Amino acid sequence: MKIIEAQRLTRKFGDFVAVDAISFNVEAGEILGFLGANGAGKTTAIKMLTGLLSPTSGDATVAGFDVYSQPEKIKKSIGYMSQRFSLYEDLTVAENIRFYGGIYGLSARQISTRRDDLLERLDLGHARDDRIRSLPLGWRQKLAFSVALLHEPRIVFLDEPTGGVDPITRRQFWDMIYETAARGITVFVTTHYMDEAEYCDRISIMVDGRIEAIGQPADLKKSFDVASVDELFVRLARPVQA
Amino acid sequence: MKSFRGFVIKEFFHIFRDYRTLLILFGMPVIQLVLFGYAVRNEIQDINIAFVDSTNDHVTRQIKERIRASSYFNVIGQLPSERDIREAFQRGLIKEAVVFEPGFASRLAHDGVADIRIVTDATDPNTAKSMQAYTASIIAHYQRDHLGSTALRIVTESRMRFNPELKSVNLFVPGLIALILMLVCALMTSITITREKELGTMEVLLVSPLKPIHIIVGKVLPYFVLSFVNVVTILVLARLVFDVPVRGSVPLLLAECLLFILCALSLGILISSRSNSQQTATMVSLAGLLLPTVILSGFIFPISSMPVALQLFTHIVPAKWFLIIIRDIMLKGIGIEYFWKETLVLAGMTLILMTASARSFKTRLE
Amino acid sequence: MRTLLFILQKEFLQIFRNRAMLPIIFVMPVVQLIILGNAATFEIKQIEMSVVDRDNSLSSRQLIDKMEASGYFAMSSYSVDGRDTGEELLTGEADMQLVIPKHFERDLRTVEPATIQLIFDAQDGATAGVANSYASTIISDISRHVAIDRVHLAAESEVSRRIAVIPANWYNPNLNYQTYMVPGILVILVTMIGTFLSAMNVVREKEIGTIEQLNVTPLKRYQFIVGKLLPLLIIALAELAFGLVIARVLFDVPILGSLSLIFALATVYLLVMLGFGLWISTFTHTQQQAMFLAWFFMVVFILMSGLFTPIESMPEWAQRVTLANPVAYFIKIMRRVMLKGAGFGAVSVEFWALTVYATLILSLAVKQYRKVSA
Helix, strand or coil: CEEEEEEEEEEEECCEEEEEEEEEEEECCCEEEEEECCCCCHHHHHHHHCCCECCCEEEEEECCEECCCCHHHHHHHEEEECCCCCCCCCCEHHHHHHHHHHHCCCCHHHHHHHHHHHHHHHCCHHHCCCEHHHCCHHHHHHHHHHHHCCCCCCEEEEECCCCCCCHHHHHHHHHHHHHHHHCCCEEEEECCCHHHHHHCCEEEEEECCEEEEEECHHHHHHHHCCCCHHHHHHHHHHHHHC | CHHHHHHHHHHHHHHHHCHHHHHHHHHHHHHHHHHHHHHCCCCCCCEEEEEECCCCCHHHHHHHHHHHHCCCEEEEEECCCCCHHHHHHHCCCCCEEEEECCCHHHHHHHHCEEEEEEEEECCCHHHHHHHHHHHHHHHHHHHHHHHCCCCCCEEEEEEEECCCCCCHHHHHHHHHHHHHHHHHHHHHHHHHHHHHHHHCHHHHHHHCCCCHHHHHHHHHHHHHHHHHHHHHHHHHHHHHHHCCCCCCCHHHHHHHHHHHHHHHHHHHHHHHHHCCCHHHHHHHHHHHHHHHHHHCCCCCCCHHHCCHHHHHHHHHCHHHHHHHHHHHHHHHCCCHHHHHHHHHHHHHHHHHHHHHHHHHHHHHHC | CHHHHHHHHHHHHHHHHCCCHHHHHHCHHHHHHHHHHHHCCCCCCCEEEEEEECCCCHHHHHHHHHHHHCCCEEEEEEECCCCCCCHHHHHCCCCEEEEECCCHHHHHHCCCCEEEEEEEECCCHHHHHHHHHHHHHHHHHHHHHHHHHHHHHHCCCCCCCEEEEEEEEECCCCCCHHHHHHHHHHHHHHHHHHHHHHHHHHHHHHHHCHHHHHHCCCCCHHHHHHHHHHHHHHHHHHHHHHHHHHHHHCCCCCCCCCHHHHHHHHHHHHHHHHHHHHHHHHCCCCHHHHHHHHHHHHHHHHHCCCCCCCHHHCCHHHHHHHCCCHHHHHHHHHHHHHHHCCCHHHHHHHHHHHHHHHHHHHHHHHHHCCCCEC
């Protein structure tokens, strides 16, 4: 089943074409790695798919809903964790959970069971009433991810979730991503770490607003005759940077 | 020295690239000057009043005509009876009602005395007092001219020195200079330094070969120049547009401004070295500096009218001393022999603030 | 509706946890009210008078005594020689100089009117004007007595006709300046809270990036805005209540009108100012910018509000500009309702003006605050 379908999706800012007629599909339960140099158009593409920005032209559906006419329905079916920190630093762990649960319309009982569940899984029970500010960055990121899943969305968008995190936490974070995908939730993730790209089911590489390559990491390496995704990325992205 | 020059140039670039800040730096003084010059006045002029006059005879008509002719009042009409005054006051339609007793002319002729009641809306006491005084003097003149009974035996000659036209803009311009200097020097400097702290670029500067003193001077120098340009702009505009005089020595005036700028800059550095976020710096500057400069310096409200405790407090407000000095120079046109004490106080404050700010900046580095 | 409760809860938690904000919300207004209430006065307590009495006669000393007895004038120096260089005015030791010429007493007794000179330090024109009117009143009083005495001395039988002027000061018979200023200062305080907090609050979410997170949730635009503004409205009204208590207890300012009318009108007014803050937040990116813009508008609004100087004294164009100033409307409302006991009828024009303003600014702000960028 296709959970995201994009057809010639385009976004212009004045004369500048940020996203240039990209077309791709994402299967339910898949982990899609969305790669690209800074300014390649990744963030604009995600904004269109999450209903934050309307496309200039082209079509797309997310979880079966149209990005033009049903952005509010899309928002109910997705989770989102941005590269900027998304939890309130001056609220406690429990208060953040209650707030985000509340605005997604969860009942009080749902909020409390899912909260206890989540805290237990992350082994954060002792920090329940600590302010987010006092937690180490790695924990905050894992918590933000879990909060984005609180309302059990069908797709979760992760925008550079592991920036600035130590390698061990990064591993744990990817374990969480695998668990999520195993539960049937589609994961749409952008990253700058090429080793992380190897973990994805499929990757897409954006250059200059266009998708230059999309497919399983192994297939792509074979067809471009490179040893690693890193090499592939450098080869595709270099012409632009020069 | 070369690296220092580069640093100062960078600071200038920061300011000139941020058009919003520039707009505030140069737009604000001009707009405030225009407001204070044109709009913020406390002269009594065109105050709305009404008459209550049931008889409307030849005497009351003459008196009303005189009142109508004065520039103080704008007569909006007649009220049917005294009972209507309350409603008119509550709606804010008028601020004064002049009530002639019924049968005014005939009472005056037969009994020799007739009453006029001047009813004021005294919620604003100053205006009420002035309105009353002006109305009474119009009636007194009428009496002298028409009734001839009480010829004035004492003639007063009033002379208004330093400001013969009683223009409030003359009073406000010196205060405005103080306010703008505080805003630009203290507020802007404290924000720009805490900003570098917040962004983490301060650490980069500290590990560079620049000496701490160079960093402070480099940060402050652009504001020093800008604020001086501001002072000159205000003075020129005030002179050209509002005819505000500078009767004393211009070099002396500028020198005193420089002293005050130094004082304000030291305050800004002191605030920034003690606060860690722009928000705190802004709040401290607004509450601790701008408010006293507006309220407790004699800028708008005379210090002599304040309670004693507040009068004592005004001694530690630098703007108070600065205002005395520049009003002396601009309006009275007198020299340093009259205000050397105030200058000394201001210089002393500046010295103390400079030492304190230099010290707290240093300890922060260790 | 339930979603709204979650937002309100979060907003209140955040406001009460913000250490930097709490004193600004709750301590600063009180301090400001007390300081401003005492300091913001044009009341003239005492005019320092230096006297040059060249006549040095019984009449001249009587004149000086009468001036001092009025309570407005205090003699700071007295000289009988001819020096009247105005040195005391230059040093600031005196606010006014009274010069009584030679032959003052002689002139009073003869046909010639006697002339005296009053020289004011008019840097503060308004104060000098009022001082002048005090002096003139006192002197014309003396003048009349002299004239009446002369009439008696001459034993003239003709009955003089005169007009008796009876002053009456309504609403503030003691001419207390605080009574006038405190209601206006209250307006400024709630205005500051409303505008600054609403502008900074929304921009803060932008700055720390959480607004992006909220935008991808099903949260509706109106829910977000109501959730942001309602807590501030409640805080500002609480502050107004507290300020009214201080005004009544500490400054003895009368509250003649109905309290519910005050709070109802304050709510409409706060909607305007909160909407204004929200509007500022839609096109600024940092709290700093929001602060400066809000501050800038505040200064213009307050100067043009009639708080310190009467609107009637402004030139025609400036008076027309004040029609667009919400602060001016609410200051009028507060003064009328508190001090004059005005009912709704007397402030209905201002009420409708504020209502229109609130509708306009809120719809503008809501329109500008876009969840989906076009």
